[in-house]
Amino acid sequence: MPPATRISPALLVALLIAPACFAAHTHLPAHSTWKLNAARSNFGGGPTMADQFTVLTDTDAWFAYTEVVTGSNGEITKFSWSGPHDGTLHPIVGIPNARVGFNASNNTAHMESPSSSLRVRIELSPDGKTRTEHAIVRFKNGKVYHETWVYDRIQ
Numbered sequence: 001m002p003p004a005t006r007i008s009p010a011l012l013v014a015l016l017i018a019p020a021c022f023a024a025h026t027h028l029p030a031h032s033t034w035k036l037n038a039a040r041s042n043f044g045g046g047p048t049m050a051d052q053f054t055v056l057t058d059t060d061a062w063f064a065y066t067e068v069v070t071g072s073n074g075e076i077t078k079f080s081w082s083g084p085h086d087g088t089l090h091p092i093v094g095i096p097n098a099r100v101g102f103n104a105s106n107n108t109a110h111m112e113s114p115s116s117s118l119r120v121r122i123e124l125s126p127d128g129k130t131r132t133e134h135a136i137v138r139f140k141n142g143k144v145y146h147e148t149w150v151y152d153r154i155q
């Protein structure tokens with residue numbers, strides 16, 4: 001696992017895939033903004049971070065968003081994704097050699113990168129203001145982390 005002062009590519013992608021995966025066929029409003037609530041999250045022993053994303057499009061057929069992650073060392077990483085909501089893997093703009101797929105029909109996402117893979121299951125609160133992501137992060141070196149991230153809608 002990378003030092004706590006750097007964000008691992010897997011965690012970046014974990015946060016990246018969260019926006020698309022809410023309740024099955026439940027979509028977020030375009031231009032809504034979501035912020036990671038670190039105090040309510042469990043990073044499973046990995047580094048903490050700040051994260052915020054904005055949904056651009058969210059339909060059964062297509063998903064697009066932008067995201068900004070700030071590591072515990074203050075390093076800022078910006079990335080985006082746009083593609084079908086059918087679970088097929090597509091490149092992440094801003095994270096080299098990483099691909100992710102989002103599946104609107106079953107609230108899941110899958111990511112592959114040279115150093116890790118990630119599976120995520122998402123729950124959206126009944127009022128649509130909070131979502132919880134349950135992730136399993138597997139590194140090629142054999143380490144596995146079970147993490148839970150909580151996001152609040154801020155706009």
